[in-house]
Amino acid sequence: MSRPLLEVGNLTAGYGQTRVLHRLGFDLGEGEIATILGANGAGKTTTLRALCGMVRREGEIRFDGRPIGGLSTEEVVRRGIAHVPEGRGTFVRLTVEENLRLAAITRKDRSAVAADFERVYDYFPRLRERRRQQAGTLSGGEQQMLAIGRALMLRPRLMLLDEPSFGLAPMIVQDIFGILRTINSEDRVSMLLVEQNASLALDLANRAYVLETGRLVLSGPAAKIREDDSVRRSYLGY
C-alpha cells in the first residue's frame, strides 16, 4: 500500500497550561474519509485545529510525506488542507461571491477557478441566488454551504470538517452529506470529519476513531465501530 496522505504521531496540544490532546496517532489514506467521534469536550475540535496550526501543538504531522507540524495555518492551508471550522468562519461583511473568490486567491489556474465557481454554485444553488448579498445575512444552513464552498474553492486534497450538520434541518443535512460524498468520490478529496450525528458520520466514513478526554480509545473500519457495544450505547443511542 502506498503511503498515507496524512500521518499523525504523538500529537499533543492544548491551551495555555492545560493539555487537551495526549499523544494521538492516526493515519488517513488518499481518498479516505475518517470520522472522529467523542463526547463534548473530548478534544475533537482541538484535534482539527492542531492539524492546521490553530493551536500550539507538538508531535509529528506529515502531509503527503512532508512534515507540516511547524507550519503556520496559512502555510498548511496552502499545502492543500481546507478546514471548515466550527462556527463556519463566514466573512460577514463580504458578499457571498467575495467569500468564495477569497478562497481562490492563492491559486494560479484561473480557468479552473472559474469552473470551480460554477461547480460550487451548482452544488449550492442558494449561494448562486445570493451571491451579491452580504454573507452575514445568510441563514445558518446557507453559511454552512458557504463554508464548504469556500473550502472547495481552495481545491484541497484534504478537508477537515467540524460538525457540518450543526444546527441544520435534517433535509439540509442530507443534502450536505450527499455533496460531501460526491466531492469525495469525484475528486478523491480525503476528509476528516467531526460530527455529533454519529450515525450519519459512520455512514459516510470508511474509518472511525473514538476520542475520550483527549485520548484515542478505539479505532477501526466504520462498519466495525458501528457494531461496537460501547459506541452504540454512547454515540448511537440504541
Next chain:
Amino acid sequence: MDAYTILQQAISGVATGGIYASVALAVVMIYRAIDHFNFAQGEMAMFSTYIAWSLMHAGLPYWWAFILTLAISFLGGVLIERVIFRPIHDAPVLSHVVVFIGLLAIFNSAAGFIWDYTIKPFPSPFASGGLFGSTLISLHKAGMIAVTLVVLGLVYAFFRFTEVGLAMRAAAQNPESARLVGVRVEWMTALGWGMAAAIGAVAGMMIAHDVYLEPNMMIGVLLYGFAGAIVGGVDSPGGAVFGGFLVGIIENLVGLVPFVGSELKLTVALVLIVGVLMVRPSGIFGTRVVRRV
C-alpha cells in the same frame, strides 16, 4: 458676509478636509488591522514630509521627490509594523498606547534634531494664483483636492477590485478565517501599515505648503483626522473619508460665524463632533452589520 465668501470657505474646507480624510483613512486602516489608534500617524507623516523636503533640497524635482517619499514611507511603515508592533501584537491596549506615544515623541524629536525646529517653507507643485484666474479657489488648493481625490480613488479601487485588497479586507475582518483560506495575515497587516504611512505622507506634503514645515505641523491635522475617523465610524474607511471632509468643511464655515472666528473654530468643530457621537455612538457610517446569529 455673502454667499461668495461662504462658497469660498466651503471649497477651502474641501481642500483641508481632503487632508483630514487622508489622515483619517490612514488611522482607520491601521485600526482595522490591529484594533488600535495610531497616535503617531501625524508624526510619521511629518517625518515623511521632511524626507521629501530633503530630497528636493538635494535637487530632485517635486514629483520625483513625491514618489520617492511615498516609497520610503511605505517601506518605513512596513518596517515599523515588523520591528515594533508585530512583537507586541498580543500586548494590552495600554502597552500599545505607550508605544504609539513613544513613537510619536521619537519622530518629533528626531525631526527636530535632524532638521532643527525652525519653520521651513514647503513648495507647492502647483502654480500660484487662482484656478482659471478666479479668487474662488487657489491653484494650490485645487491641486490639493485633485491629489487627495486621486489617492482616495486609488485606495478605493485597490480594496474594491484587487485580490490583495480583498485579502486585506478579509484579514482585517476575520483574521482566523482569513488564515484558513491561505491569506498571510501578518503580511496584510504590514502592507496596511505601509499604505497608511504612504497615504499620511501625501497628506503631509500637501498640507505643509499651508502650515509650513516644522516638527509639530501635524498635531492639529491629526486631531481633525481622528475627529473625522470617529465621526465617520472608526471601522469604516469610507465613513472616515466622509468624516474627514465633513470636519474640514465645518471647521472652515464655523470660522465665518461672528464671535467664533478662527480662535474658537477648533472648539466648535469638536463640539459638533461630540454632538454627532451622542446621536450615533458608532459614527455616521460605523457598521452595524445586518447579521443573523
